[in-house]
Amino acid sequence: MGFLTFKGGVHPNDGKSLSKDQAIQNAVAGDKLYFSVSQHIGAPAKPIVEKGDHVLRGQMIAEAGGFVSAPVFSSVSGTVTGIEKMRMPAGNLMDCIVVENDKKNEEIEYESADWHSLSKDEILDRIKKAGVVGMGGAGFPTHVKLSPKDPDAIDFIQVNGAECEPYLTSDYRMMMEHPDRVAEGLRIMLSLFPHAKGQICIENNKMDCVEKMQKATAGDPDIEVHVMKTKYPQGAERMLIYANTGRSINSSMLPADAGCIVDNIATVAAVYDAVALGKPLMERIVTVTGDAANHPGNYLTPTGMLFSELIDQAGGLKEGYEKLISGGPMMGFSVFTTQIPVTKTSGGILAMMKDEVAASEPSACINCGRCVSACPEHLIPTRLSVYADHNEKERFMENDGMECCECGSCTFVCPAKRQLAQSIKSMRKICLADRKKKK
Amino acid sequence: MAGKLQVSSSPHIRSKMTTSKIMMAVVVALLPAAVYGIWLNGGHAAAVLILSVLSAVLTEFLYEKIVGRRVTISDGSAIVTGLLLGMNMPPQIALWIPVLGSVFAILVVKQFFGGLGQNFMNPALGARCFLMLSFAGHMTNFDVSGYAAKHIVDTVSGATPLANIKAGETGDLASMFFGNIKGTIGETSALMILIGGIFLIVAGIISWRIPVIYLATFSVFALIFGGHGFDLYYLACELCGGGIMLGAFFMATDYVTRPITVKGQYIYGILLGVMTGIFRIFGGSAEGTSYAIIFSNLLVPLIERSTIPAGFGIVKEKKKGGEAA
Numbered sequence: 001m002g003f004l005t006f007k008g009g010v011h012p013n014d015g016k017s018l019s020k021d022q023a024i025q026n027a028v029a030g031d032k033l034y035f036s037v038s039q040h041i042g043a044p045a046k047p048i049v050e051k052g053d054h055v056l057r058g059q060m061i062a063e064a065g066g067f068v069s070a071p072v073f074s075s076v077s078g079t080v081t082g083i084e085k086m087r088m089p090a091g092n093l094m095d096c097i098v099v100e101n102d103k104k105n106e107e108i109e110y111e112s113a114d115w116h117s118l119s120k121d122e123i124l125d126r127i128k129k130a131g132v133v134g135m136g137g138a139g140f141p142t143h144v145k146l147s148p149k150d151p152d153a154i155d156f157i158q159v160n161g162a163e164c165e166p167y168l169t170s171d172y173r174m175m176m177e178h179p180d181r182v183a184e185g186l187r188i189m190l191s192l193f194p195h196a197k198g199q200i201c202i203e204n205n206k207m208d209c210v211e212k213m214q215k216a217t218a219g220d221p222d223i224e225v226h227v228m229k230t231k232y233p234q235g236a237e238r239m240l241i242y243a244n245t246g247r248s249i250n251s252s253m254l255p256a257d258a259g260c261i262v263d264n265i266a267t268v269a270a271v272y273d274a275v276a277l278g279k280p281l282m283e284r285i286v287t288v289t290g291d292a293a294n295h296p297g298n299y300l301t302p303t304g305m306l307f308s309e310l311i312d313q314a315g316g317l318k319e320g321y322e323k324l325i326s327g328g329p330m331m332g333f334s335v336f337t338t339q340i341p342v343t344k345t346s347g348g349i350l351a352m353m354k355d356e357v358a359a360s361e362p363s364a365c366i367n368c369g370r371c372v373s374a375c376p377e378h379l380i381p382t383r384l385s386v387y388a389d390h391n392e393k394e395r396f397m398e399n400d401g402m403e404c405c406e407c408g409s410c411t412f413v414c415p416a417k418r419q420l421a422q423s424i425k426s427m428r429k430i431c432l433a434d435r436k437k438k439k
Numbered sequence: 440m441a442g443k444l445q446v447s448s449s450p451h452i453r454s455k456m457t458t459s460k461i462m463m464a465v466v467v468a469l470l471p472a473a474v475y476g477i478w479l480n481g482g483h484a485a486a487v488l489i490l491s492v493l494s495a496v497l498t499e500f501l502y503e504k505i506v507g508r509r510v511t512i513s514d515g516s517a518i519v520t521g522l523l524l525g526m527n528m529p530p531q532i533a534l535w536i537p538v539l540g541s542v543f544a545i546l547v548v549k550q551f552f553g554g555l556g557q558n559f560m561n562p563a564l565g566a567r568c569f570l571m572l573s574f575a576g577h578m579t580n581f582d583v584s585g586y587a588a589k590h591i592v593d594t595v596s597g598a599t600p601l602a603n604i605k606a607g608e609t610g611d612l613a614s615m616f617f618g619n620i621k622g623t624i625g626e627t628s629a630l631m632i633l634i635g636g637i638f639l640i641v642a643g644i645i646s647w648r649i650p651v652i653y654l655a656t657f658s659v660f661a662l663i664f665g666g667h668g669f670d671l672y673y674l675a676c677e678l679c680g681g682g683i684m685l686g687a688f689f690m691a692t693d694y695v696t697r698p699i700t701v702k703g704q705y706i707y708g709i710l711l712g713v714m715t716g717i718f719r720i721f722g723g724s725a726e727g728t729s730y731a732i733i734f735s736n737l738l739v740p741l742i743e744r745s746t747i748p749a750g751f752g753i754v755k756e757k758k759k760g761g762e763a764a
Contacts, residue, residue: 364556
């Protein structure tokens with residue numbers, strides 16, 4: 001049987017067996033929590049609490065800083081002690097609202113609702129007010145995604161259950177343990193669009209999830225479960241749309257231009273929580289895994305909790321581990337400290353005994369073309385990296401360098417161990433900055 | 440917390456494939472034909488192969504030491520160059536010729552242009568053509584005597600079967616396919632080369648595109664212009680004779696000197712087939728593979744430039760609007 005797929009891509013060892021069978025456990029928040037004001041793409045949230053304020057779990061502590069923005073909520077009850085700068089996974093410093101946990105876990109009252117009786121605007125408003133953002137990593141505010149110019153033109157909502165990043169199993173556990181939340185979330189989203197059909201898109205290494213989701217959506221004529229080939233980056237938005245609809249969009253287009261909206265599994269579940277239960281987004285499933293993790297597993301983690309505390313609760317790490325990654329091994333960020341708070345977009349913490357990158361000395365390109373076959377964007381990464389290293393912006397752009405989705409497949413396959421993606425990513429940033437300057 | 444953590448740009452994992460593994464796979468794929476050549480021609484052929492490999496590796500080592508570059512002999516590319524060059528030598532050649540050839544291949548064709556990945560011409564072929572032009576007598580002398588005379592079918596005429604076919608004779612297809620004929624050490628057995636070539640394709644080291652399109656184009660060209668009409672026996676002899684098999688699977692597929700774009704590889708394969716056909720059928724010599732490949736090598740930058748694929752989701756007419764969208 002042919003599974004849905006795209007041209008290019010790579011097959012890294014998926015490492016999911018470490019944590020996939022570990023049921024979701026609750027991580028318990030520590031003494032102090034750090035809530036970043038920028039857990040999403042767009043304007044940072046504006047703090048609305050002051051030092052000394054008492055806050056409850058689920059209480060908004062920072063409001064959206066604009067339309068493309070999202071509010072932030074406290075995941076514990078306690079006292080605000082101020083704003084501190086904390087490291088983020090990418091290495092930058094970010095303002096964080098610090099809440100001292102009183103461990104009483106007093107919650108606000110959530111306003112649940114029968115979403116069938118809500119208007120479209122009310123549904124969108126509940127999503128917006130709950131601070132729901134894309135939890136697959138990008139953190140794009142969901143209410144913005146769900147408000148395209150022409151809702152009539154949306155044909156499909158794809159629920160991205162590819163989880164093509166090796167090692168991560170948070171979406172897998174969500175589908176296994178909470179398929180109904182995902183299904184209901186999708187139904188809510190579909191109700192916003194008169195013509196849209198739902199597609200739950202899952203790679204064929206997760207057939208048990210396919211079964212669960214089929215069961216959860218049985219008899220629903222508007223929802224199909226699609227089985228895709230297991231291949232990285234199957235879950236990249238543009239690859240996912242192509243695999244499931246045959247429609248191609250380039251980097252300057254939005255999924256909506258192809259009549260699609262793509263949302264990750266966790267996000268869709270968060271939409272359900274927000275609309276039906278009235279619960280804001282303040283916790284998420286985080287996979288703690290890797291060959292250096294003593295007890296790999298999946299943890300329902302309050303946002304604001306430090307990596308170090310989560311790692312301790314997960315049984316700690318083995319002596320002498322070399323690398324710690326926030327996210328998956330293909331697109332995640334390697335971090336140099338564990339004093340980093342969990343945000344709405346933290347999908348996993350991956351600890352590795354050996355750093356393969358440090359062990360791989362780059363050598364001369366032999367023009368083998370593996371990066372060309374691997375590139376899902378049909379680019380020639382080895383040439384682009386040379387243009388990037390030579391600072392040849394024009395040739396870089398002429399050869400569609402800006403189309404790169406930064407998936408890292410080229411670097412992964414390179415037998416000469418060249419840092420192709422790194423060069424290309426840096427050049428893209430320079431070119432994007434230039435564009436902004438011109439405007 | 441443990442000691443200091445490593446940080447790097449993503450991705451944080453790497454495939455197991457390395458340059459030296461690729462080169463070793465090519466060496467392994469060349470072995471059937473090389474071993475067969477030694478069996479057929481005897482100890483002198485073994486000496487040629489060993490000397491050409493050793494001198495290639497040593498040249499690379501010494502050059503990199505002298506100019507103070509990182510020594511890269513462990514990547515195995517010099518071994519491949521030396522072995523290929525040795526396999527392109529007549530079995531009874533004077534031993535200093537392959538040594539000179541290896542030095543030329545590594546020093547002039549490869550290192551002077553920047554080393555691995557920078558040469559615009561296949562080093563082994565460049566050296567072979569240099570030797571052909573400089574020592575034509577040595578390079579085209581396929582006389583057989585002693586041990587080799589036991590195995591080789593035709594020891595009387597001085598020429599290779601391919602040259603005899605060009606002169607109007609009929610070839611003996613079975614011996615040309617199995618390889619007990621006159622020719623350079625590594626090129627005579629189409630069977631052994633096919634075994635190695637198919638291994639490389641199955642192992643994912645090379646793509647089928649260039650060899651298949653090259654041989655197919657040459658076949659069409661030979662059937663049309665060969666002067667034998669639709670004679671498949673003649674065609675089979677042309678395919679099994681001379682260097683076309685070795686060239687198609689092991690030299691035309693050289694990563695560095697073939698186009699990296701898929702479309703470019705189709706064009707390159709067609710170009711190779713046509714050029715080989717022209718050289719073999721209309722040229723003065725019966726052989727033409729080496730010149731066809733190095734000539735096509737020179738056109739690779741042009742082919743690549745005109746076959747850059749459009750990025751995913753990019754509509755071709757983007758140039759119309761001036762600035763890319």
